[in-house]
Amino acid sequence: MRQDTLLDLYRRATRLVFNLVVLALLVGLFAGVGRTFLELGLTFTEPTVRLGLKDLITNVLSLVVVLELVRIFVEYFEFERVRLEVLLEVGVALALRELLLNLFAEGLSGLDLFFWTLGILALVAGRTLAVEFPPRRRG
Numbered sequence: 001m002r003q004d005t006l007l008d009l010y011r012r013a014t015r016l017v018f019n020l021v022v023l024a025l026l027v028g029l030f031a032g033v034g035r036t037f038l039e040l041g042l043t044f045t046e047p048t049v050r051l052g053l054k055d056l057i058t059n060v061l062s063l064v065v066v067l068e069l070v071r072i073f074v075e076y077f078e079f080e081r082v083r084l085e086v087l088l089e090v091g092v093a094l095a096l097r098e099l100l101l102n103l104f105a106e107g108l109s110g111l112d113l114f115f116w117t118l119g120i121l122a123l124v125a126g127r128t129l130a131v132e133f134p135p136r137r138r139g
Contacts, residue, residue: 072086
């Protein structure tokens with residue numbers, strides 16, 4: 001087999017796998033949105049408003065993370081690369097989700113909250129730098 005044939009086979013296999021992953025993420029996203037709307041009534045029936053809101057916020061933040069992952073895969077299809085700023089946005093969304101879940105669970109001390117905030121600020125600063133100083137194209 002020639003190298004061009006192997007490279008073409010690799011590209012086709014990669015496209016197929018990425019298509020399947022995007023399809024799975026989209027099905028999961030739509031199922032999550034539907035389930036969130038169906039469980040919206042539970043927000044009012046939970047013993048306390050706090051428990052109902054905790055479930056709602058958990059579901060919505062999880063959907064935001066999945067939506068960002070779909071965006072990464074779609075961007076890979078468009079540009080055949082993943083930009084650093086998009087990866088950092090997913091990191092920020094995931095870190096914010098975990099921070100808010102820990103806050104609702106009352107599992108953070110003041111020092112933990114400080115370090116979480118510092119980490120999120122570092123991700124935001126990295127994203128800002130990635131936007132301000134994009135890599136140069138070769139050629």
